[in-house]
Amino acid sequence: MIKDQEYLKSKASYCLDLAKKLGATDVSVTVGNSISETVSFRNKVLDESNRSDSLAISIDTYLGKKKSSISSSNLLDENLKILIEKCFETTKITPEDEFNSLPDKELVAKNVKDLNLYDQSHLENDKKIDYLKELEETASIDKKIINTESGFTENKSNFILANSDGFCNGYKSSSFTASCVAVAKDENSMERDYEFTSRCHLNDIIDPKNLGNIAAQQTIKKLSPKKIGSDKISIIFDKRIAKGWLSSFASAISASAIARGTSFLKDKIDQQIFSESINILDKPDLIKGMGSQCFDSEGVRSESLKLVERGILKDYLVDTYNGKKLNLKSNGRSGGSTNLHFENGKISFGELLKKNSRSLYITETIGHGTNLVTGDYSVGATGFLVENGEIKHPVNEITIAGNFNDMFKNIILANDLEFKYSVNSPTMMVESMTVAGK
Amino acid sequence: MSNFFNKSDLTRKDVDEIVSDTLKNCDDGELYFEDSKSESILLDDNKIKSSNYSSDLGFGFRAISNEVVAYSHSNEISKDALKNSAKNLQSTLKSIKGTYNHEIPKTNNKFYDDINPIEQKTLDAKLEVLNKVNDYLRKKDTTVKQVTASFSGEQKSIEIIRSGGEALTDVRPLIRFNVSVMLEKNGRKETGVYGIGGRQSYDDYLKNDNWKNVCEEALRIASVNLDSKPAPAGEMKVVLGPGWPAILIHEAIGHGLEGDFNRKKTSAFHDLMGQKVASEEVTIVDDGTIDKRRGSLTIDDEGTPTERTVLIENGILKNFMQDRLNARLMNTRSTGSGRRENYKHIVLPRMRNTMMLSGNQTQDEMIKSVDKGIFAVSFGGGQVDITSGKFVFNCTEAYEINNGKIGSPIKGATLIGDGPSILKEVSMVGNDMMMDPGIGTCGKAGQGVPVGVAQPSILIDKMTVGGTKL
Numbered sequence: 092m093i094k095d096q097e098y099l100k101s102k103a104s105y106c107l108d109l110a111k112k113l114g115a116t117d118v119s120v121t122v123g124n125s126i127s128e129t130v131s132f133r134n135k136v137l138d139e140s141n142r143s144d145s146l147a148i149s150i151d152t153y154l155g156k157k158k159s160s161i162s163s164s165n166l167l168d169e170n171l172k173i174l175i176e177k178c179f180e181t182t183k184i185t186p187e188d189e190f191n192s193l194p195d196k197e198l199v200a201k202n203v204k205d206l207n208l209y210d211q212s213h214l215e216n217d218k219k220i221d222y223l224k225e226l227e228e229t230a231s232i233d234k235k236i237i238n239t240e241s242g243f244t245e246n247k248s249n250f251i252l253a254n255s256d257g258f259c260n261g262y263k264s265s266s267f268t269a270s271c272v273a274v275a276k277d278e279n280s281m282e283r284d285y286e287f288t289s290r291c292h293l294n295d296i297i298d299p300k301n302l303g304n305i306a307a308q309q310t311i312k313k314l315s316p317k318k319i320g321s322d323k324i325s326i327i328f329d330k331r332i333a334k335g336w337l338s339s340f341a342s343a344i345s346a347s348a349i350a351r352g353t354s355f356l357k358d359k360i361d362q363q364i365f366s367e368s369i370n371i372l373d374k375p376d377l378i379k380g381m382g383s384q385c386f387d388s389e390g391v392r393s394e395s396l397k398l399v400e401r402g403i404l405k406d407y408l409v410d411t412y413n414g415k416k417l418n419l420k421s422n423g424r425s426g427g428s429t430n431l432h433f434e435n436g437k438i439s440f441g442e443l444l445k446k447n448s449r450s451l452y453i454t455e456t457i458g459h460g461t462n463l464v465t466g467d468y469s470v471g472a473t474g475f476l477v478e479n480g481e482i483k484h485p486v487n488e489i490t491i492a493g494n495f496n497d498m499f500k501n502i503i504l505a506n507d508l509e510f511k512y513s514v515n516s517p518t519m520m521v522e523s524m525t526v527a528g529k
Numbered sequence: 530m531s532n533f534f535n536k537s538d539l540t541r542k543d544v545d546e547i548v549s550d551t552l553k554n555c556d557d558g559e560l561y562f563e564d565s566k567s568e569s570i571l572l573d574d575n576k577i578k579s580s581n582y583s584s585d586l587g588f589g590f591r592a593i594s595n596e597v598v599a600y601s602h603s604n605e606i607s608k609d610a611l612k613n614s615a616k617n618l619q620s621t622l623k624s625i626k627g628t629y630n631h632e633i634p635k636t637n638n639k640f641y642d643d644i645n646p647i648e649q650k651t652l653d654a655k656l657e658v659l660n661k662v663n664d665y666l667r668k669k670d671t672t673v674k675q676v677t678a679s680f681s682g683e684q685k686s687i688e689i690i691r692s693g694g695e696a697l698t699d700v701r702p703l704i705r706f707n708v709s710v711m712l713e714k715n716g717r718k719e720t721g722v723y724g725i726g727g728r729q730s731y732d733d734y735l736k737n738d739n740w741k742n743v744c745e746e747a748l749r750i751a752s753v754n755l756d757s758k759p760a761p762a763g764e765m766k767v768v769l770g771p772g773w774p775a776i777l778i779h780e781a782i783g784h785g786l787e788g789d790f791n792r793k794k795t796s797a798f799h800d801l802m803g804q805k806v807a808s809e810e811v812t813i814v815d816d817g818t819i820d821k822r823r824g825s826l827t828i829d830d831e832g833t834p835t836e837r838t839v840l841i842e843n844g845i846l847k848n849f850m851q852d853r854l855n856a857r858l859m860n861t862r863s864t865g866s867g868r869r870e871n872y873k874h875i876v877l878p879r880m881r882n883t884m885m886l887s888g889n890q891t892q893d894e895m896i897k898s899v900d901k902g903i904f905a906v907s908f909g910g911g912q913v914d915i916t917s918g919k920f921v922f923n924c925t926e927a928y929e930i931n932n933g934k935i936g937s938p939i940k941g942a943t944l945i946g947d948g949p950s951i952l953k954e955v956s957m958v959g960n961d962m963m964m965d966p967g968i969g970t971c972g973k974a975g976q977g978v979p980v981g982v983a984q985p986s987i988l989i990d991k992m993t994v995g996g997t998k999l
Contacts, residue, residue, distance in 0.1 A: 133596075133793065136596070136597075137597050137621070138596065138597060138598070139597065139598040139599070139600065139875065140597075140598075140599045140600065140617075140618075140621040141599075141600045141601070141875065142600070142601040142602070142614070142617045143601075143602055143603075143873060144602070144603045144604075144605070144610075145603075145604060145873065146604055146605070158579075159579075159580045159581070159582075160579060160580070160581045160582075161581065161582045161583065161584075162581065162582075162583040163583060163584045163585065164584075164585045164586060164587060164604035165584065165585070165586045165604065170584070174582070174584065177582060178582065181580055181582065181652060184652060184653060184656075185577055185580055185652075185656075186576065186577050186656070188576045188577070188578070216620070216621065237794070238793060238794065238795055240793075274795050274916050280917065281795075281797065281916050281917065282916060282917055283795070283914065283915075283916035283917065316917075321762045321763040321764075321999055322999070323999065350574070351573065351574050351675055352674060352675055352711070352713075352718075353675060353711055353718075353720070455914075457912045457913075457914060457919070457920075457921050458910070458911065458912050458921035458922065458923055458943050458945075459909060459910040459912070459923060460921070460923050460941070460943045460995075462941060464711065464718050464719070464720055465717075465718060465719065465940075467940060467941060469760075469923065469941065469942050469943040469995045469996070469997075470921065470943055470995075471912075471919060471920075471921035471943055471945040471995070473914075473917070473919070487917060487919060488919050488945055488946070488947060488993060489945070489993070489995075490762075490921070490942075490943045490944075490945050490993060490994075490995025491995070492760075492762065492942065492943070492995050492996060492997045493997060494997075525762050525996070525997040525998075525999060526762070527762035527763050527945075527993050527994060527995045527996060528763070528764075528993060529763070529764055529993075
């Protein structure tokens with residue numbers, strides 16, 4: 092059973108009291124417990140079961156503007172005492188930093204809304220096995236599928252965040268995740284693709300047949316790819332790649348990157364960074380949202396933000412420390428974005444495919460080719476060649492490259508947004524990017 | 530040795546009984562205890578930004594029957610927690626009839642000392658070095674706009690308890706020192722990063738003001754990039770410098786030679802054992818036995834002593850890297866490659882220090898032989914799709930080559946290639962093999978483990994360079 096609020100609160104207050112007694116001027120403690128159970132299948136038989144029960148505590152102690160932190164998984168009072176003493180000793184000799192402080196009292200969350208993030212349903216491992224059996228049966232119907240691997244994970248978490256200003260709150264959350272990776276083979280090639288579903292509530296995940304079928308079909312489509320020549324071409328990014336661009340955008344507008352001056356979006360507030368049709372929202376209070384939160388990792392309440400309005404950058408993602416550095420108030424984004432998404436575009440996916448006589452539809456990228464300092468982007472990619480709105484053949488072993496400053500201004504979005512993850516995007520097209528191939 | 534049962538209600542006898550009882554009909558399995566202490570101290574933006582200390586204690590209990598692995602871990606060290614885990618394993622492996630393999634090889638070799646690097650240097654001394662780094666770089670060059678420097682240190686003590694009561698222990702130190710610098714000139718910003726590390730004390734790395742060399746290198750890379758031009762796009766010849774660029778070998782070849790992907794036949798190499806997979810000049814080994822290196826291990830996380838495993842010899846595929854599970858299922862022996870990030874994770878076959886050995890040619894000869902191509906000196910991260918064999922990595926320092934001469938530096942570009950065919954494109958192998966500075970972390974199935982790489986300069990006849998200039 093997952094530890095209850097009372098237990099976590101008692102640990103948190105033990106630490107708060109002890110650190111105060113030692114002389115800490117401010118203290119912040121996070122205590123959490125997470126239990127997850129995973130069952131994995133491979134080629135229609137059980138491969139692995141994994142149960143994980145993790146306790147974790149992290150403590151920040153302050154002495155005026157001096158601060159240091161410890162973390163541990165050992166919650167015995169004796170151990171906590173040794174660690175807090177060590178932490179406070181370290182605090183004493185750490186240099187002052189004028190921006191160190193607990194969050195402003197008037198910004199912390201007062202009321203905690205129930206966002207329905209916890210589903211107490213428990214799926215016994217035998218039931219997980221049934222789900223995966225059905226999934227893999229469906230995934231391997233086609234003879235071209237030579238290997239399937241799938242998994243089902245149920246996770247339950249609970250936490251308490253407490254600080255010496257009197258904030259003490261936390262809540263339970265859950266997630267149910269199923270995934271399927273398929274390998275297909277034909278006379279020319281062997282390819283892999285995947286699909287997954289992850290939700291707070293058990294009843295909201297995709298049914299196993301559907302999941303297995305999508306994974307298999309996506310994999311088979313990739314067989315016998317061809318390499319194409321180097322070219323300037325319009326690129327259509329599948330939703331799962333497009334959402335990665337949003338994540339990069341979120342990192343680039345984090346107050347930490349801005350304060351350090353290591354972001355290509357520094358000093359771009361109130362400037363046009365996307366084309367006029369683009370709006371980007373971050374909504375922390377979506378019911379059952381995968382990125383929903385009642386407050387951020389410092390206890391600051393978070394409200395919906397329109398980060399980009401008609402292509403203009405309106406806000407950074409601000410936490411207390413970097414906010415003070417930038418002379419901005421925290422907007423409850425310590426820990427980053429919440430439920431981040433592009434607003435839908437105006438044209439359908441089909442129309443997007445037809446927009447150019449020749450384009451590339453990219454479904455997977457590999458590599459870490461995103462440079463947030465310069466905005467340069469260069470990644471390996473696989474996908475499909477599209478001609479006159481029709482998919483011609485799969486393409487691989489190419490790279491695509493550009494710079495976000497230019498690419499952001501050339502984005503056209505389809506109207507097929509769905510809320511499946513914490514970051515969501517409709518299908519996205521960027522005109523005229525460089526492809527390196529043969 | 531860390532005392533894992535200290536202050537718990539568990540005795541050694543209880544543990545042996547529970548382990549032996551749980552694993553009695555299994556083919557393999559063990560109880561793995563881990564006690565780790567780690568610290569990280571970060572200087573950023575002219576200040577000590579954070580100083581963190583972490584202590585983690587926990588166990589992972591694994592039972593294997595044929596191909597099925599049941600795993601349960603907890604950070605509560607108690608009789609109840611262990612019994613709960615045992616019950617969980619038994620519920621997965623309901624009707625099993627295996628034979629436990631008690632055999633585990635032994636050696637007396639140790640590849641690092643039982644030290645705790647965190648305690649060997651005071652916090653004050655570490656803070657002093659970080660501040661010196663910041664001052665040194667900012668004074669040295671007025672274009673320096675940001676400096677980040679960090680120490681991270683760890684001591685990990687493990688104990689593996691097998692059925693029958695056999696226990697194997699190891700104490701593993703690991704440190705890393707890193708400097709990142711951002712320059713700004715004429716509105717253009719570029720960063721340079723350099724680091725060093727290994728299984729030693731901080732002082733072994735930082736004696737004689739060695740931190741200055743790290744600063745110089747980070748600064749040099751950033752300066753080169755300030756003058757970089759857009760990279761070319763398309764297929765061309767690529768010369769790789771010695772040392773760290775061997776992450777190409779790690780990504781392109783190494784992962785595909787891990788036992789699990791080959792047992793499951795998802796690796797492009799699974800049916801190529803004994804065949805020619807590379808040009809004759811190419812010999813690649815994976816070595817866990819190099820003194821104090823980042824990827825070295827005295828024993829792996831299943832208790833098997835590590836070794837120097839020959840993967841490819843003169844172009845012929847000789848061995849895969851194996852843990853006990855995959856070795857048993859493929860009728861071979863473990864190569865001491867069973868590793869896990871920590872007690873929260875299952876063991877997988879992983880690389881240690883992956884090295885391409887020296888050949889006979891010089892880097893000069895390679896550059897001279899190239900009409901049009903690039904010379905890649907350093908890389909950021911890489912990634913591979915095991916199934917299709919396609920891999921990428923990102924240049925952080927590279928130059929164009931024109932008519933046999935090194936030209937202008939080029940912007941960070943992704944290189945993409947095909948694992949199984951890339952080694953056949955290696956046409957020259959240098960005589961200048963070098964180890965990387967001790968900074969690599971390899972990710973697989975969500976687990977990061979420290980690794981090393983090494984190689985001489987090599988010439989690859991054909992690779993796709995992902996620049997923006999057509």
